[in-house]
Amino acid sequence: MRYFINLFLFLLFGTTCFAQTKTLDEYLQQAVKNSPLIKDLNNQILSAQLDSVRIRAGFKPQVTASSAGLYAPVIKGYGYSQAITNGQSLNGLLTVSKAFIGKGYLNAQFAALGIQNDSLRNSIKLSEQDLRRTIIGQYIAAYGSLQQQRFNQEVVDLLSKEEDLLKRLTRSNVYRQSDYLTFLVTLKQAQLQLSQTKLQYKTDYATLNYLSGVADTTIFEITKPELQKTINTTDRSASIFFKQYQLDSIRLDNNRILVDYSYRPKLSIFADGGYNSDLTAQYYKNFGTSVGFTVSMPLYDGGQRKLLYKKLSLEQETSRAYKAFFNNQYTQQINQLNQQIGEYDKLIAEINDQFKYSESLIKVDTQLLQTGDLKIADLILAVNNYLTIKNLLTQNTISRLQLINQLNYWSR
Known part of the structure; x- marks a missing residue:
């Protein structure tokens, strides 16, 4: 009795495991979570935030402790001139220094880091979009293989059922x-x-796990990918694909500000205190302090400032050229994908109409087979036509989904 109970539980558990399915959203979440590139970019943002704190700390008073000692002996009249070396010296100083910098320059440096962070965030979105396109594309391919497997299984079941009747x-x-x-x-x-389609589904499913970073050899069925066209061509300024060109323009303008500030006067002050002595008479009184300042202002640099401006202008011109070229490609790509999807919609509608006739013919032939009023060659021809149309429908449906995936890639 216990044996039958265990057997029942085993079959129930096995059936439950087989019935489990996985969805596209699950794979997308796993892929983003496991992506080392996205983790790297997030860490770069954290690193840039630390750079901002470091820059702010660099303009606070800097305290330095230093010590130095010297002994230059003179033996039998041979040695360094003591007028230069004093024979020996010892010092130990504590120095406090501070550079005075304009608030505008500090803000420009922080702006550069902010632009860098915005660029990294946009790179994360682009990486996620690339990853989504790859995962969705492989998911669609795997789903197509699964559909072929299910369809071939239906055909085998149908023919197997008719085979018993035909044998009798x-x-x-x-x-x-x-x-x-x-x-x-x-x-x-x-x-x-059927065996070939089963193998193809296992291969496509394993590739899907590999791309998503999922280390699991268990084969599950996947649900149908519900993809709708979400492309928005009205506001390209918010698109992540055009965002980088905006950030490049802002970055170049900020670099011009940084160049201007590098040619402004710079002021630093310092103060130190400690012991500084040549260890001669009354060396114990050589404790003291000093204060000072430095001012620097570039007067002539050989024309480097104009050259830096010229380089920035060339970068801006290059960026504008790339943006104009990409904008044309973007428009052409969107129009072409929309046109292809429309053509596939018409083709799939025609195939569906043809499929209904082929399906009806199979039903009629199976009924005629039971009475012996059907030629086997006609049945085989009908089955082959049914297979051809069904495969054509599946292939075109998958191709249409792949095009929607490509179109949706440009929607963010």
Whole structure:
């Protein structure tokens, strides 16, 4: 009794595991979570935030402790001149220094870091979009393989059911032995195609796990990808694909401000205190302090400032050229994808109409087979036509989904 209970629980558990499915959203979440590139970019943002704190700390008073000692002996009149070396010296100083910088220059440096962070955030969005396109594309391919597997399984089940009937009719001399063998060859071919589609689904499913960073060899069925066209062509300024050109323009303008500030006067002050002595008479009194300042202002640099401006202008011109070229490509790509999707919609509608006739013919032929009023060659022809149309429908549906995936890639 316990054996049958355990067997029942095992079958129930096994059936439950087999019935589990995975969705596209699950794979997208796993892929983003496991992506090392996205983690790297997020860490770069954190690093840039630390750079901002470091710059602010660099303009606070800097305290430095230093010490130095010197001994230059003179032996039998040979040695360094003591007028220069004093023979020996010892110092230990604590120095406090501070550079005075304009608030505008500090803000420009912070702005440069802010632009860098915005660029990294945009890179994360681009990386996520690239990853989404790759995962969705592979998911669609795997789903197409699964659909082919299910369809071939239906055909095998249908032919297997009719094979028993045909065998009985052949034994009753309603059909010839050659008719039965011809039908049996068709059944074996369908079984081979089923095995091939099962293998293809396993391969596509394993590739999907590999791209998503999922280390699992268990094969689950996946649900249908519900993809709708979400492209927005009205406001390209908010698109992540055009955002980088905006950031480049802001960055170049900020670099020009930084160049201007590098040619302004710079003021620093310092103060130190400690011990500084040549260790001669009353060396114990050589404790003291000092204060001072430095001012620097570039007067002539050989024309480097104009050259820096010229470089920035060339970068801006290059960026504008790339943006104009990309804008044309973007428009052409969107229009082409929309046109192709529209053509696939018309083609799939025509295939669906043809599929209804082929499906009806199969039903009629199976009924005629039961009465012996059907030629086996006609049944095989109908089955092959049914297979061809169904495969054509699946292939075009998958191709349409792939085009929608490509179109949606440009929507963010």
